[in-house]
Amino acid sequence: MLKAILFDISGVLHVDKQPIPGAVELIAKLRQQTVPIRFVTNTSRSTSAAILHSLNKMGFIVEQADIFSAPVAVKQVCEQRGLRPYCLIHPELEAEFASLNQQNPNAVVLADAAERFDYEHLNKAFSLLINGAPLLGIGRNRYFKTGGKLQLDAGPFIQALEYAADTEAEILGKPAAGFFHAAVDSLGCKPEEVLMIGDDVEADINGAMEAGLQACLVRTGKYLPGDENKAGQAFVAESVVEAVNSVFFQSASLV
Ligand SMILES: [Mg+2]
Numbered sequence: 122m123l124k125a126i127l128f129d130i131s132g133v134l135h136v137d138k139q140p141i142p143g144a145v146e147l148i149a150k151l152r153q154q155t156v157p158i159r160f161v162t163n164t165s166r167s168t169s170a171a172i173l174h175s176l177n178k179m180g181f182i183v184e185q186a187d188i189f190s191a192p193v194a195v196k197q198v199c200e201q202r203g204l205r206p207y208c209l210i211h212p213e214l215e216a217e218f219a220s221l222n223q224q225n226p227n228a229v230v231l232a233d234a235a236e237r238f239d240y241e242h243l244n245k246a247f248s249l250l251i252n253g254a255p256l257l258g259i260g261r262n263r264y265f266k267t268g269g270k271l272q273l274d275a276g277p278f279i280q281a282l283e284y285a286a287d288t289e290a291e292i293l294g295k296p297a298a299g300f301f302h303a304a305v306d307s308l309g310c311k312p313e314e315v316l317m318i319g320d321d322v323e324a325d326i327n328g329a330m331e332a333g334l335q336a337c338l339v340r341t342g343k344y345l346p347g348d349e350n351k352a353g354q355a356f357v358a359e360s361v362v363e364a365v366n367s368v369f370f371q372s373a374s375l376v
Contacts, residue, residue: 123335123372124314125157126365127304129295130172131164132320132342133361135179137267141341143362145180151365152182157308161301161317163191163260163294163324165210165232165275168217189304191259191294192217195230198257198293204228206257209246209278211235231282231290232259233275243282250286258290262324266343295321296328305334316356316372318364322348326355335372337364 128134134144151158160183164172169190176183192214199206199221207226208218211234218230229246250256262274279290294300305315312333319325320342329336330353337356338349349357358364 122314123316123369125159125305125308125310125316126151126369127159127161127301127315127317127329127334128361129317129319129321129325130160130162130176132266132344133318133339134160134176134181136342137269138175138179140179140181141360141362143360147362147365148181148183156369157310159187159189159304159308161189161295161304163262165192165214165259166235167211167213169193170216171213186307189300189307191300192232194293194300194303195232195257195259196221198291199228199230204255204257206230207246207249207254208232209234209237209242211237226254228254229256229282230258231256231275231279233262233265234278238273238278243278246282247285250282250288256282256286256288256290258292258294260294260324261290261292261296262321264343271343295319295324296331298328298332301329301332301334305332316364316369318358318361320344322351326352330355337368339364 173185205222205226206228208230210232229249258279261276263276264271265274305312315334317329317334317336320339326336326338338352339358341360356368
């Protein structure tokens, strides 16, 4: 029986800051019914504080503690391990890592850095990696969608650096099981009691299912026709509204 829900944010709750029709009311209804929910995102062009502000501005009832962001997970690992990262990240994300010592780096953190993915920055990351620094990644997302267009995400650049330095990144956001389990633990549930709703078939759907959760792919955001064929036993819904009403509540009422 499903008891709680994890939501991806971009492409599921909103597209380009326009809420998916019915999504704001849906979250309000779940809050009213005290269904345990969390939000799990690999978004790395803004801080978790900015993500919260943006969601609230769109009308979503969300608090900071409800948001599990991949950059925050990476920052926590840097703190725990005493790493001084070279951060190849977007300027808008710098504030998230500002409290870390980044002098004389002994690690590389890579997120979606947009225009900073140039030869100079990538080569600096490479020079650290080839000398043994670990590579920490937000996710392996191949692309994201904004302004109606698919755009390169961090995944292709992580793979390029792994190839060049003959190393393997440690991924700390989706699809890493540890990331899903941290959110599931905060809900006080077992993985199989939690439904992950996402638009990224690899990071959201297959990642969640490998971590023992149930998952529902939505046909909004970055969804491309045929993605359901890569989604294994996952549920498929037109939107987050259908995912909650037809999958989550159906399952919850079956038992
Ligand atoms: Mg998404």
